Amino acid sequence: MTADPLLHERQSQARFARLLLRRSDRATLATVLSGTPYASLALVAADLDGSPLLLLSDLAQATRNLKADPRISLMVSSAATSARDPLDSPRLSLLGQVQPTSEPRQRRRYLAHQPQSTLYADFADFRFYRVIVERVHFIRGFGNIVWIGGRDFLMTEVAERFAESETALTEHLNCDERAELDLCINRLAGRDGAGWQVIGIDPDGLDLRHGDETVRLDFTKPASDEEAVRAAFAEMVAAARRVPTR
Secondary structure (H helix, E strand, C coil), X not given: CCCCHHHHHHHHHHHHHHXXXXXXXXXEEEEEECCEXXXXXXXXXXXXXXXXXXXXXXXXXHHHHHHHCCEEEEEEECCCCCCCCHHHCCEEEEEEEEEECCCHHHHHHHHHHCHHHHHCXXXXXXXXXXXXXXXXXXXXXXXXXXXXXXXXXXXXXXXXXXXXXXXXXXXXXXXXXXHHHHHHHHHHCCCXXXXXXXXXXXXXXXXXXXXXXXXXXXXXCCCCCHXXXXXXXXXXXXXXXXXXXX
């Protein structure tokens, strides 16, 4: 039986958009102020399913806006692009609503990706939020523009399985695969140095840090569970070993 090409294209666009969010550490946050759009800068991290996570102060104007109207638009764009015209580079706008979260796992994930935020995360006026994504407007380049539904963008069912195994997988890679992690970073991402540590695993790939530098390594295809992650990492290591040394 042949695969549905339209379904494949929709999944491909959704993954490309999700990867753009996973690689981003900041976004433009648009809220509603007395019926008028209000834009501000926000630091962001992507949860396991792809939902944006935010840490906001109650004193910020954007947070005051959200308490009156939880609707938001969150725009992220490619941090580095070879396009001569910035308008020909990938970007997406996520539309939805914010929801306060006290989930410890989401707090850990956000702070792992935004370590400087630990300085004020426990201040009385700061709270974590999760964006409930309703739909996504994804611009991959000129003429390549699609709307993606929230259900297609998010990896809800897969993320639930990951929540149970992410910690054990992270410890395994950092303890038992240290040389392999450095190999992948050095040859696939072109970074130097040893001692890279995994700070997060999701169905789409790995996030690693060394000092103040964070690097993303994507799987060639989404991983559905712990076994698939191990297979995806083995594939990544094999690909790194095929890269000629400099």
